Amino acid sequence: MCFYCKCKETKQSINTHVVTTxxxxxVIKDVPCLECAQCGEKYYTDEIMGKLENVVEQAKKMSGEVFVTEYNRATA
Ligand SMILES: [Zn+2]
Structure with missing residues (x-):
């Protein structure tokens, strides 16, 4: 259920996940997510959220000001 508008209808979508440290x-591109059919708010499932956290933790250990990857490549 959508946290913002309480709409129960969501659809599959993709999102660009950006974390600023x-x-x-x-930047993690092409992340599968759910999008609220009413207000357009995007959500990740718990599984995706967990994988994103792992990717972000790994990326933090690398040097460089900007780290860009794709979800499918980073979680393969
Ligand atoms: Zn909504």
Whole structure:
């Protein structure tokens, strides 16, 4: 259920996940998500959320100001 508008209808979509840390920006493209049919708010399932956290943790260990990857490649 949508947290914002309480709409129960969601559809499959993709999103670009961006995390900004103290000294870098992590961009994960083509992340599967659910989109609220009414207000357009995007959500991740718990599984996707967990995988994103892993990718972000790994990316934080790398040097560089900007880290860009694709979800399918990063979680393969
Ligand atoms: Zn909504």
């Amino acid at each position: 103290e000294n870098s920006v992590i």
